[in-house]
Amino acid sequence: MINSRYIAVDWGTSHLRAYLCQIQCDQQAQVGLQVVLQDQAAGPGVGKRNTDFAQTLQQAIAPWLAEFGNLPVLLAGQIGSSIGWHETAYLPCPIVPQQILGNGFKFSYAEMQLTILPGLCCRLASQQFDVMRGEELQILGFLQLNPQFRQGEHLLCLPGTHTKWVLLRDGVIEYFKTAMTGELYDLLSRHSVLIQQPCPPEQLDWTAFTQGSDFTLTADAGNLVHGLFSVRTRQLFGGENSVQACSYLSGMLIGSDVRAALHATDWQLNADSSVVVIGGYPLLDCFSRVLQAVGIEPTMADVTTCTLRGFATEFLFQQQPQQQHNPTCPDLA
Amino acid sequence: MINSRYIAVDWGTSHLRAYLCQIQCDQQAQVGLQVVLQDQAAGPGVGKRNTDFAQTLQQAIAPWLAEFGNLPVLLAGQIGSSIGWHETAYLPCPIVPQQILGNGFKFSYAEMQLTILPGLCCRLASQQFDVMRGEELQILGFLQLNPQFRQGEHLLCLPGTHTKWVLLRDGVIEYFKTAMTGELYDLLSRHSVLIQQPCPPEQLDWTAFTQGSDFTLTADAGNLVHGLFSVRTRQLFGGENSVQACSYLSGMLIGSDVRAALHATDWQLNADSSVVVIGGYPLLDCFSRVLQAVGIEPTMADVTTCTLRGFATEFLFQQQPQQQHNPTCPDLA
CATH class of the missing domain: 3.30.420.310 (2-keto-3-deoxy-galactonokinase, C-terminal domain)
Known part of the structure; x- marks a missing residue:
């Protein structure tokens, strides 16, 4: 039996955005996998100097922990960078977005079980490196929701504090620029x-x-x-x-x-x-x-929809005994 | 008889730079006009919010006023802009730099006699306007020191908080860009x-x-x-x-x-x-x-040399009964 509730935290340079999520799945009705957003909270981004990350996170999600106990906490974004809480890997491109699944850094803090997801890096024709953290999860979610984009060439634009431009060919992230x-x-x-x-x-x-x-x-x-x-x-x-x-x-x-x-x-x-x-x-x-x-x-x-679907995919990957890179409706019985 | 001592203040976005100056002139020895820098002081720029301009200036130049009484104070730069102390005109291009002489805004404050010099504006081929304050005085000083540049076409680059690129043709400022x-x-x-x-x-x-x-x-x-x-x-x-x-x-x-x-x-x-x-x-x-x-x-x-020569030219212009646009050695007797 899977505990289908978890906390997803998109923690970028400018904002912390925390989401209390629950997986819903009705295979009989063929509704398929749905991510229900039950509540959300906000906080300061990683770029704000002198942030105590643990304290900031606990402040944001305290009501949920009080109500539901220590839910799994998944984090993505700059929180995994050199200016974040724990630095996680940059997986090199070209890469299929599903390859980020299961590659997070897991640790405990004050009874919370946390996972900070990895980022991506690439080397451009100019020999310049580039990096992303968080957007790869949005792309993963976008492709889960829109599998037809796993074919052909698409230039993805992900605006934010740093705009990411991503060249996707047949489901593979080839390059990107910030x-x-x-x-x-x-x-x-x-x-x-x-x-x-x-x-x-x-x-x-x-x-x-x-x-x-x-x-x-x-x-x-x-x-x-x-x-x-x-x-x-x-x-x-x-x-x-x-x-x-x-x-x-x-x-x-x-x-x-x-x-x-x-x-x-x-x-x-x-x-x-x-x-x-x-x-x-x-x-x-x-x-x-x-x-x-x-x-x-x-x-x-919509970026929030894509982000939540990306986190759900990672959550399901962690829950399934036989980890699949394209998780579908789990057995919630 | 001319009081040959004055205070020149280059007050830009980032810095206040005040100079205690004295004109020296030895026509018999044919040394010509020289600007002697006797002391200098610094303070915050106009861009720092919540600046009390009068107080900031007085703090910077108090020792000179104490020693020499109320010397004339000439100011140039962003201090004459809409975010400065008193807004002065933007004279339109094309313009000969000497035309700024005598066009400052004169006022008194706490027994000080102050003049804030005007700036320049131009309209580019793109129909965009551009403005400068302070650099026109540097150009004036540069041309006083290097009169050979009053002939021909020269692209002047004046780096700073805002780089100004100025097209000078036969001594006339035609356009500039920031x-x-x-x-x-x-x-x-x-x-x-x-x-x-x-x-x-x-x-x-x-x-x-x-x-x-x-x-x-x-x-x-x-x-x-x-x-x-x-x-x-x-x-x-x-x-x-x-x-x-x-x-x-x-x-x-x-x-x-x-x-x-x-x-x-x-x-x-x-x-x-x-x-x-x-x-x-x-x-x-x-x-x-x-x-x-x-x-x-x-x-x-050197920008300071040009700036001081520009201020000296304005000072001499103010002192001479018959104001000349290319002031030379005054009669200091």
Whole structure:
């Protein structure tokens, strides 16, 4: 008999997102495997200095432990990096996402049984290395939910603090690249001379956003570094308010990111390659609009759904005596 | 009779730099005009939030006021911007630098007689506006010291928190562009996930610097935004220390800046255009090395010398009954 309840923690640079999950499965009704999200909690990301990881986690999940006892805790993201709690491996590409299953670092803390999942690394044609932590789990979940994407070539875009662009060929992650887009936005909107008033979160002026993305989508080499200052001059001379200025800045950064991904020398996209954006509001919408502006109609997937399905796959893998890389409905009897 | 002593304050985004200056002039010995720097002081820049400008200035220059009474105080830089003490005009380009003389905002504070100099603005071919404050005074001083540069076409590079690239044709400032290079370096080296250990100031690893500048000088469009993350992966996989990582980051940013300036669509450089870098250690050296890497031998000028000469020119202009745009040795008798 499987204890079908567990805690999944997506712990990145900027945010801790904890989920109380339960597997549901009705084979008779052929509903198949479902991940039921019972509760969620938030906390500070790994990038916040001087974080006591154990204490931060316990604060986030204390009500669940009090109610259900010590549930298994699965963690993914920067929490497994050199700036995290325990450093876990980077599995090398090319790799099938299922290969991350069972390769986490298991340890106990205050009666909790924890697993920090590994990340991925790759070496690009430029001989630069790249790394990811957390996004591989989203890709795993996306492919469990959308098995048709295990065939053909797809460029996956996973926006966040660091945008990951991933080349997937026939279900294999071949390469990926990291863009600092989200972190640059955060630094420039909060700490630079470009924005004088704090930006209201989640407010977007799409006209200003599109002007920003048009600028960098069509610009010459280097126009991002020379163009950023226009965020300030548009406020000085164009009367823009802070929502418009932040939206324009966001558009510039995402336009530059999309342009670099589509013109990367690290891969040659096929004419029939598709683009998939795995994200949440508002970045899913932002990246999709910019891709549409250059004639690409991306497949859009919700990042939380993919993340939870990825964690569920790892949870089921750990529970099954004969561990399968494509776990299906377990026997919950 | 002229009081030949005054206080010059270069007050930018990052730093206040105050100088106690005296004009010396020996027409009989044909030495001509000399600016003698008698003392200097420092303080926080305009970009530091919640600065009391009057108090900050008084703290910096109190010993000089105590010794010499209320000397004239000339100020230039972001102190005249919308985030400064009193906003002064942006004079439009094209413009001859001498036209800034006598156009400052004069006011009194606690018995001090202050003048905040105006800035410049221009509209580029892209219809983007750009602005500068302080660099126009450096250019004025440079041209006073090097009148031969009033002929021909010269691309001036003024590195700092914001690099200014200025197209000078026959002594006229035609256009200029701002790059966020220095501020990006500051944000990324101190507040991002790229650098884990604080960088020791003024330490540079030239090998890592050159690897960074080579990367962005030769890279495709957008490779800065996609390349920055290699600052982190080189530490993870290449064993780089923080001095190397910071130097590599600096090289990437300056390489991208130089490449964008030389390939800007906002101007077409002539084959016989020269490049002038007006800066201080270490940026003067950094930008000159990157220019040399692409086959350009720049003229190098010390920024403090140029700044002081610019302030001296404004001071003399204010003192002379018949104000001349190219003030020469005054009658100090």
